[in-house]
Amino acid sequence: AQKVTQAQTEISVVEKEDVTLDCVYETRDTTYYLFWYKQPPSGELVFLIRRNSFDEQNEISGRYSWNFQKSTSSFNFTITASQVVDSAVYFCALSESEYGNKLVFGAGTILRVKS
Amino acid sequence: DTGVSQDPRHKITKRGQNVTFRCDPISEHNRLYWYRQTLGQGPEFLTYFQNEAQLEKSRLLSDRFSAERPKGSFSTLEIQRTEQGDSAMYLCASSSGTSGFHTQYFGPGTRLTVL
Numbered sequence: 001a002q003k004v005t006q007a008q009t010e011i012s013v014v015e016k017e018d019v020t021l022d023c024v025y026e027t028r029d030t031t032y033y034l035f036w037y038k039q040p041p042s043g044e045l046v047f048l049i050r051r052n053s054f055d056e057q058n059e060i061s062g063r064y065s066w067n068f069q070k071s072t073s074s075f076n077f078t079i080t081a082s083q084v085v086d087s088a089v090y091f092c093a094l095s096e097s098e099y100g101n102k103l104v105f106g107a108g109t110i111l112r113v114k115s
Numbered sequence: 116d117t118g119v120s121q122d123p124r125h126k127i128t129k130r131g132q133n134v135t136f137r138c139d140p141i142s143e144h145n146r147l148y149w150y151r152q153t154l155g156q157g158p159e160f161l162t163y164f165q166n167e168a169q170l171e172k173s174r175l176l177s178d179r180f181s182a183e184r185p186k187g188s189f190s191t192l193e194i195q196r197t198e199q200g201d202s203a204m205y206l207c208a209s210s211s212g213t214s215g216f217h218t219q220y221f222g223p224g225t226r227l228t229v230l
Contacts, residue, residue, distance in 0.1 A: 042223065043224050043226070045158070093157070095216055103160065105159070
């Protein structure tokens, strides 16, 4: 069965520090997608990135970067020079190949960025 | 494009009452998903529609829950005889396409409190 583990329940950093959020997944599928979503205090899940299982290139978008390693079944997310506005709950998710590609989410990591 | 909208945003009800939530997906999105999120957890899949057809239901969706998408546009989720354990955030998401992987975009959610 598919499973996503985010071992870090909560992380606190001071503004401008770099922070990495860990995500480990399990799946029997050979074709799958991985996602990161941000959930600010308002509650709405905001899509950040999607990666497919055949593309292991790391990706950078502004202060955000993602490291996908199939060998360790990990899809880690790094925020460089964190800002207070980055404070939110971050979810890693795995999309199954069946059932309409429903998402299986991790438990989330609460990120608190202090000024 | 307007995003996914949900109504109401908050609902407080007494145990045993019926409640109904509405979700309006992004225009022309074929797929619509319902998830439930309890405090401190990631969202859990409940059901999904492709156009008006409900194609998959989770075991979490007991007989007291029913979802519809009558014209392939908006969807409703009804909970009959609510229980305190139904208290959660109910999230709706939509995606385009009828096959393959497509990113799901989420609405702001409906927070249900059962007293």
